[in-house]
Amino acid sequence: MDGIKVLVFDVGGSVFDWQTATRAAVSALAGERGVEVDDEAFCFTWRRRMFEQLAEVRAGTRPWQNADSLHRAVLDELAEQYPALELSAQDRDSLNRAWHRMGVWEDFPESLKRLRERYIVSILTVLSLSIVVDSSRHAGIDWDAYLSCELLGVYKPEAEAYQKGVRLLGAEPHESMMVAVHPPDLLAAQRAGLKAGYVKPKLLEMGSRGETSSFEIVAEDYGDFADKLGC
Amino acid sequence: MDGIKVLVFDVGGSVFDWQTATRAAVSALAGERGVEVDDEAFCFTWRRRMFEQLAEVRAGTRPWQNADSLHRAVLDELAEQYPALELSAQDRDSLNRAWHRMGVWEDFPESLKRLRERYIVSILTVLSLSIVVDSSRHAGIDWDAYLSCELLGVYKPEAEAYQKGVRLLGAEPHESMMVAVHPPDLLAAQRAGLKAGYVKPKLLEMGSRGETSSFEIVAEDYGDFADKLGC
Structure with missing residues (x-):
């Protein structure tokens, strides 16, 4: 042009x-735990909440941080919403790496x-x-x-x-x-x-x-x- | 490891x-002007002065700027030292692009x-x-x-x-x-x-x-x- x-x-x-990579990671973890999880719903919430938190960073109401940090913060929220997954800190760090592949x-x-x-x-x-x-x-x-x-x-x-x-x-x-x-x-x-x-x-x-x-x-x-x- | x-x-x-790229650019310009220039001396001064100016940026005595801006500022000094080259602003902008190839x-x-x-x-x-x-x-x-x-x-x-x-x-x-x-x-x-x-x-x-x-x-x-x- x-x-x-x-x-x-x-x-x-x-x-x-991003969908296939993150859903596979959530699905694999749920499988290990023997828990039924709607990995699509989990990952769409993960993504949506990241952008909501990013909007707060842009607005200055949340400290400047990168997407890894935001993705990880959302996992802390999701851990509350999916108690059956029993997400340890290590599980959350590991899940967060799905965005890197x-x-x-x-x-x-x-x-x-x-x-x-x-x-x-x-x-x-x-x-x-x-x-x-x-x-x-x-x-x-x-x-x-x-x-x-x-x-x-x-x-x-x-x-x-x-x-x-x-x-x-x-x-x-x-x-x-x-x-x-x-x-x-x-x-x-x-x-x-x-x-x-x-x-x-x-x-x-x-x-x-x-x-x-x-x-x-x-x-x-x-x-x-x-x-x-x-x- | x-x-x-x-x-x-x-x-x-x-x-x-950097040496071959910048010396070729200076040499070509000198040739166009029919002027004898030691392109090695010219370019080593160009490089050395860039680092001297960069040290001033690091020390906070010169405003924050990138290497293109520093290279260009050194050309203004070199224009004074090589008056026979009659370096116009456009010549200096053009020479400065040698660092990009x-x-x-x-x-x-x-x-x-x-x-x-x-x-x-x-x-x-x-x-x-x-x-x-x-x-x-x-x-x-x-x-x-x-x-x-x-x-x-x-x-x-x-x-x-x-x-x-x-x-x-x-x-x-x-x-x-x-x-x-x-x-x-x-x-x-x-x-x-x-x-x-x-x-x-x-x-x-x-x-x-x-x-x-x-x-x-x-x-x-x-x-x-x-x-x-x-x-």
């Missing part, structure tokens, strides 16, 4: 499949290679640096940079997070595109001056509904996205 | 050949691949994020992470730069090794609790002299380094 130098990707749900959607790796030939392609995420480094290694993919909001000192969807991220990569906001399956993330990126690239989510995903008509790219999948960017 | 999870690499001079020592890419199979391998540099992202793309190499002190808010050789860097990657200092051709960098890393991996420099390099007997690894080249780490 003309004038675009940098693509920044949301990853949780957009690129990495997320896989990617199968059409992504090939598309990433194509996109990197033409653009600087970075992660831009609210997840911790360690989560995205470990999950990228786990999935066998390489990026041009790994930007966590943890490093930027400001979380998405604040405009500064997008602007600071792309400037660190040597581009102005108008020379950059945010890519995600979540319309609210993309609308915030547009308000910060970036272009928006929407890719349809693979699974039912929180925050993935909404109007997409203002986005510069609307793609069926990552192959279609790379095609539409001329890669 | 037992207990090591993370390797953090210095890159300027250690991995990236550094090549790597030829034994490095293969060694990096071997090391990444066993360790999380990241850059840890005083250079800007944009410099190391662009130069890595230029050289065709991929890292697990790209940590610039620009992101950490504290410059090497402060202990906090090493400690914060490796913790962001999920390791404690004693589970980490700093790798460089510069003994002072490695000694500072050891004082911060990291292990030290020394690789002999390929070219005469500023700050590459000094005692190496306290380092956990002393290698002839990057192949030897990977061998010594059991990769």
